Amino acid sequence: MVKTKATLRSFVTGLVTAGVLMAGSVQAATLKMATDSGAKGSPAGDTLERWADLIEKGSNGEIDVKVFYQNELGSQNEVFDLHVAGDVDVMLNWPMTSYDKRIGVIYTPYMTLSWEEAIKAYSPGGWVNNMLGGIYADLGLKFFGPWPEGFNGVATRGKYATNIAEADGLKVRTMTVFPAPQTMQALGYQTAAIDWGEVYTALQTGVVDGEAGNVIYWDYEYFRDQLDYYVRSKHFFMTGVLSMNAESFEDLSEAHQAIVADAAKQVMMQQFKAAKTADELYVKKAEEAGMKYFELSDEQIKVFARAAREKVWPLMDEEIGSEIMGTIRNNATKL
Structure with missing residues (x-):
């Protein structure tokens, strides 16, 4: 026991x-x-x-x-x-x-x-x-x-575009995701989808004339020695x-x-x-560093928006489904 x-x-x-x-x-x-x-x-x-x-x-x-x-x-x-x-x-x-x-x-x-x-x-x-x-x-x-x-824009060297006609001949880097290239093409640009880690080299060697994927912080912080202009096109809320x-x-x-x-x-x-405060700070920093910044009018933005919605949203119906796009259409800002 x-x-x-x-x-x-x-x-x-x-x-x-x-x-x-x-x-x-x-x-x-x-x-x-x-x-x-x-x-x-x-x-x-x-x-x-x-x-x-x-x-x-x-x-x-x-x-x-x-x-x-x-x-x-x-x-x-x-x-x-x-x-x-x-x-x-x-x-x-x-x-x-x-x-x-x-x-x-x-x-x-x-x-x-x-x-x-x-x-x-x-x-x-x-x-x-x-x-x-x-x-x-x-x-x-x-x-x-x-x-x-915040809202992104297009940073370029040599020339810039505040409308679709002016974008003709400018080749910009986009993110390697759908529908980033398609969106910039709708706004009149030529595009090259390039991974983030390769953007500086692409700008330096002239593969592209600009970068179209980011809020101004990234273009100021990483490429201000390569880029002259930043146009706040607002195509994506990043x-x-x-x-x-x-x-x-x-x-x-x-x-x-x-x-x-x-x-x-x-x-x-x-x-x-x-x-929003940080974004405004980097606009100021970019301007102080010599980059010219453009804030587009509501009507200029709406012209871009109509073109992108007309050309890109139908592609998104096919790629992500009409149900999701129906939600977007019902809730998106009215033009």
Whole structure:
């Protein structure tokens, strides 16, 4: 009997020890966090660091976050591939459409024409936000929310265009996603779809005359020695996306899931408040650096918008479906 009790006691102790070890393994986690655009010290890079810091502090160090900046894990497409595959757990991305062209809804030209409309559409509960959440889920990604930057434009060297006729003969770089090239062609430009990491060389060697994928920050920060003009064409409201691989998310405890999601919400809401001010700051910096900036009138924007909607939206019906495009048509700014 004594031997039986001792054996039982030993067995129970072993179970408790194993349970403690298992609990410890569940609590500890390492997440790989990356962005496809933005070096250390850039707004995107700073957001990664804040997000990582909030996660680590919120979990009392139980979650260790490894941060990787643009080009450290590959090109835009390659890093998004890693994200979908689960080799990058958490990401601030400018989504690629190679997996699902419905992601192109984020690049639908001229959905909104003002900051107020855009913030309402992209904020949690907004109609664009809701569409993106469902599409990301179908890709196996947890959608936390957008990371807005603002309305983009066209930065060029030598000449510029404030209307479709003036764009004739200008060749600009676009993002390698649908419908970025198609949109700029509708606005009168020649296009070359070039990965972000190759844009400087393309400008330097004259492959393109300009860059047409970004808010002014990127053209000022990376290409101001190559470009002379920036025309705010507003063809896209630019936003990154805060997301997590769904399997990686499910592998976390519920407490850790809440910490990661709450940290994402904090950096997202901070960006909603800061984006417009930051954009205005970089307009000023660009002008001080010698770049000539053009803010188009409402009527000039509407001329561009009509051309893009007429030529690009029907293509999007075919690529992403009439149901999604019906939502966009019902909610987009009326011209």
